[in-house]
Amino acid sequence: MIESRAQGGGAPTVQRMLVGARLRRLRTEMGLTREEAAEAIRASEWKIHRLENGQVGFKERDIVDLLRLYEVTDPEEVAEFLALAREANTPGWWQHYGDVLPAWFRTYVDLEAAATLIRTYEGQFVPGLLQTDDYMRAVVHGAHLEDTSDEVGRRVRLRMARQTVLTREQPPRLWAVVDEAALRRPVGGKEVMRGQLERLVEATKLPNVILQVLPFGSGAHPAMVGSFSILRFPDQELPDVVYLEHLTSAIYLNKPDEVDQYLHVMEGICVRAAAPDRTVELLDEILEEL
Amino acid sequence: MSEGQGTGAGPKLPREINTNVAHPARVYDYWLGGKDNFPADRALAEHIMEAIPTMRAMAAANRAFLTRAVRYLAGEAGIRQFLDIGTGIPTSPNVHEVAQATAPDTRVVYVDNDPIVLAHARALLTSQEAGETAFILADLREPKSIVDHPTLAATLDLDQPVAVMLVAVLMYFEDHDSPNPFEMVTTLLEPMPSGSYVAISHPTADFNAEAMGGAVAAARQSGVTLVARGQAEVEGFFTDLELVDPGVTPVLSWRPDEPPRDPRSAYYWAGVARKP
Numbered sequence: 001m002i003e004s005r006a007q008g009g010g011a012p013t014v015q016r017m018l019v020g021a022r023l024r025r026l027r028t029e030m031g032l033t034r035e036e037a038a039e040a041i042r043a044s045e046w047k048i049h050r051l052e053n054g055q056v057g058f059k060e061r062d063i064v065d066l067l068r069l070y071e072v073t074d075p076e077e078v079a080e081f082l083a084l085a086r087e088a089n090t091p092g093w094w095q096h097y098g099d100v101l102p103a104w105f106r107t108y109v110d111l112e113a114a115a116t117l118i119r120t121y122e123g124q125f126v127p128g129l130l131q132t133d134d135y136m137r138a139v140v141h142g143a144h145l146e147d148t149s150d151e152v153g154r155r156v157r158l159r160m161a162r163q164t165v166l167t168r169e170q171p172p173r174l175w176a177v178v179d180e181a182a183l184r185r186p187v188g189g190k191e192v193m194r195g196q197l198e199r200l201v202e203a204t205k206l207p208n209v210i211l212q213v214l215p216f217g218s219g220a221h222p223a224m225v226g227s228f229s230i231l232r233f234p235d236q237e238l239p240d241v242v243y244l245e246h247l248t249s250a251i252y253l254n255k256p257d258e259v260d261q262y263l264h265v266m267e268g269i270c271v272r273a274a275a276p277d278r279t280v281e282l283l284d285e286i287l288e289e290l
Numbered sequence: 291m292s293e294g295q296g297t298g299a300g301p302k303l304p305r306e307i308n309t310n311v312a313h314p315a316r317v318y319d320y321w322l323g324g325k326d327n328f329p330a331d332r333a334l335a336e337h338i339m340e341a342i343p344t345m346r347a348m349a350a351a352n353r354a355f356l357t358r359a360v361r362y363l364a365g366e367a368g369i370r371q372f373l374d375i376g377t378g379i380p381t382s383p384n385v386h387e388v389a390q391a392t393a394p395d396t397r398v399v400y401v402d403n404d405p406i407v408l409a410h411a412r413a414l415l416t417s418q419e420a421g422e423t424a425f426i427l428a429d430l431r432e433p434k435s436i437v438d439h440p441t442l443a444a445t446l447d448l449d450q451p452v453a454v455m456l457v458a459v460l461m462y463f464e465d466h467d468s469p470n471p472f473e474m475v476t477t478l479l480e481p482m483p484s485g486s487y488v489a490i491s492h493p494t495a496d497f498n499a500e501a502m503g504g505a506v507a508a509a510r511q512s513g514v515t516l517v518a519r520g521q522a523e524v525e526g527f528f529t530d531l532e533l534v535d536p537g538v539t540p541v542l543s544w545r546p547d548e549p550p551r552d553p554r555s556a557y558y559w560a561g562v563a564r565k566p
Binding site: 173175207210212232236239240257260263264267268270271275276277 | 309323405408410412414
């Protein structure tokens with residue numbers, strides 16, 4: 001019913017990549033090889049590879065069999081997954097997740113985990129992957145005043161879990177540019193901010209983290225429109241995905257001309273920002289003036 | 291790690307980038323399977339591929355020559371300092387990665403005229419602790435601005451031999467340019483001591499005149515100068531230098547890991563020579 005074919009070898013839609021990335025995560029969490037998964041759906045290892053890269057459409061029967069193998073049995077969860085797979089088979093170049101936070105945020109986490117390069121520009125905050133627990137708590141609390149502290153704690157845990165991606169084996173490279181304004185705003189108070197800035201100094205020592213500061217001195221710049229991330233995936237056929245997070249939703253873009261525009265803006269920011277080898281010096285300055 | 295700018299006085303990279311015009315670095319990035327390219331780059335890359343359908347494999351062959359040449363220079367030739375001109379978008383393995391695998395204390399100065407390349411280079415081409423990488427934004431059109439650059443002096447010891455890498459870059463200059471590409475090579479090697487090396491690869495029409503002619507025309511249409519040169523002309527770049535074995539050969543035949551099936555299937559000449 002939901003079978004469809006990749007049209008003419010064209011770029012997979014973001015939704016297909018999302019479903020594929022989630023299948024990959026479920027499989028690896030079970031400690032299964034692609035070969036073992038292939039057996040469950042009477043297919044080749046290559047087919048699993050293509051499914052997980054979002055390069056082919058999804059057959060409902062395959063999804064059901066794989067989910068059973070991955071021990072996803074909650075009927076609601078299965079139904080949600082199938083709905084996502086069905087949607088993924090519908091061509092569309094962007095997807096607007098106006099849903100509750102976990103649903104859209106989890107899809108981002110899946111994509112982030114599948115990425116080999118994460119480029120991000122942040123004008124307001126320290127990038128999520130580099131936030132301290134306390135800083136994150138202050139941000140989440142600030143954005144959701146009505147939330148109970150239980151809810152805040154849950155959101156913080158969800159976001160902290162995401163940071164393990166940077167220290168796993170074969171981690172992705174994070175290339176982040178942060179506006180000086182974000183580094184000077186004492187989110188959560190001076191002590192929280194001090195801890196956060198020290199954390200950033202530590203992060204620059206990770207071989208897979210590149211941090212650049214966009215100083216006030218650079219004046220107006222092309223990304224003043226807002227923060228965004230560009231995710232890159234290992235397979236050559238997979239296009240980059242642009243991710244824009246809003247208060248209640250997120251937008252993913254992978255249409256070539258839109259990705260090109262965001263890539264252009266990102267290159268412009270990286271060229272203007274202070275060189276990565278100046279970051280520690282700039283952070284120390286901000287720490288002193290805090 | 292340090293960076294600098296070759297032309298102009300300021301220490302900063304130019305603020306404006308231009309992705310509306312094809313840049314060779316990003317055209318090569320496209321052929322090599324990278325994603326750091328823009329419509330103008332892809333259009334030219336595809337246009338050239340209409341003339342040379344195997345262009346992707348040829349670009350990979352050229353890149354593989356870079357790797358083999360650096361391995362030879364860092365290994366057998368004992369070179370510990372490299373000047374890589376026309377670095378391009380970083381593509382693994384990069385010069386310092388190859389060299390530092392043999393000699394971790396190797397120092398590499400990367401030079402390119404594209405601010406995007408430099409932004410990528412300074413972010414991604416980070417050295418091992420024992421060695422060093424540095425970056426210069428400069429144009430080969432002004433070779434003096436490269437050799438006289440303070441970043442070069444701060445990174446390389448010109449009392450010790452240096453290997454100058456000119457891999458697929460001299461073809462962007464005409465014989466009647468001033469300086470011409472032969473003078474560029476001379477100017478770059480001038481301050482280097484005896485025992486220094488130069489490695490060059492260069493596209494040629496010698497193996498398939500029609501295909502290369504199409505590529506040259508396609509580049510010209512996009513406003514990119516592309517000059518194919520014959521074997522004798524490429525040998526001319528090595529005048530007064532001692533070519534190491536096997537001399538100027540098809541790029542696939544220069545100290546190959548395995549003998550190529552058809553050496554003439556990648557349309558570049560390549561060679562490495564020592565300054566006596």
